[in-house]
Amino acid sequence: DAGVTQSPTHLIKTRGQQVTLRCSPKSGHDTVSWYQQALGQGPQFIFQYYEEEERQRGNFPDRFSGHQFPNYSSELNVNALLLGDSALYLCASSLPGLGQNTEAFFGQGTRLTVV
Amino acid sequence: DAKTTQPNSMESNEEEPVHLPCNHSTISGTDYIHWYRQLPSQGPEYVIHGLTSNVNNRMASLAIAEDRKSSTLILHRATLRDAAVYYCILSGWGNEKLTFGTGTRLTIIP
Numbered sequence: 001d002a003g004v005t006q007s008p009t010h011l012i013k014t015r016g017q018q019v020t021l022r023c024s025p026k027s028g029h030d031t032v033s034w035y036q037q038a039l040g041q042g043p044q045f046i047f048q049y050y051e052e053e054e055r056q057r058g059n060f061p062d063r064f065s066g067h068q069f070p071n072y073s074s075e076l077n078v079n080a081l082l083l084g085d086s087a088l089y090l091c092a093s094s095l096p097g098l099g100q101n102t103e104a105f106f107g108q109g110t111r112l113t114v115v
Numbered sequence: 116d117a118k119t120t121q122p123n124s125m126e127s128n129e130e131e132p133v134h135l136p137c138n139h140s141t142i143s144g145t146d147y148i149h150w151y152r153q154l155p156s157q158g159p160e161y162v163i164h165g166l167t168s169n170v171n172n173r174m175a176s177l178a179i180a181e182d183r184k185s186s187t188l189i190l191h192r193a194t195l196r197d198a199a200v201y202y203c204i205l206s207g208w209g210n211e212k213l214t215f216g217t218g219t220r221l222t223i224i225p
Contacts, residue, residue: 004158033212042202042215043159056211090158092213101147101166104213106158
């Protein structure tokens with residue numbers, strides 16, 4: 001089992017550009033969540049996808065959007081990049097019921113640098 | 116979201132037990148207590164979770180206070196590979212997200 005895989009591992013973009021990050025969940029998992037982790041901080045929840053729909057969203061602007069495909073893989077899109085969007089973006093997969101009796105598996109993350 | 120409080124940092128000697136505390140005085144009756152850790156340059160990794168009773172798995176033990184307002188993650192015999200940031204997280208029914216704080220940075224001294 002490859003676990004959660006994310007691509008690319010590193011990315012450099014210019015302010016104002018758009019970026020797409022990709023995530024393949026752990027085999028058997030149908031729920032994908034995205035987190036942003038700034039340097040020295042804990043991960044912050046962006047949103048979660050289940051059955052191809054956004055189920056829950058954190059406090060992030062509409063510039064952050066996502067998609068889940070029928071095979072449960074997911075994309076995170078960020079438009080009009082700001083310098084403050086520079087961070088490690090983490091994807092986590094799980095079964096439904098994460099808030100209760102199950103666990104999340106995280107990928108290694110995509111390090112995004114906006115210049 | 117119910118809030119957790121953890122020490123910013125802790126140190127422990129290699130091969131000794133480590134007790135990582137977490138306070139969560141506003142926990143609700145349906146909140147689970149989750150622990151994750153993040154090793155350097157990696158994504159967070161699940162450690163353990165529990166609701167009311169103490170829990171054991173191959174990685175650690177979780178001791179939950181009787182009033183559930185605090186808990187302790189116990190690493191029975193720390194190794195250098197246990198050096199990481201440990202996060203204590205509460206999550207309950209209908210809440211599918213993990214709300215991370217700043218965690219406890221654990222340093223293991225050889």
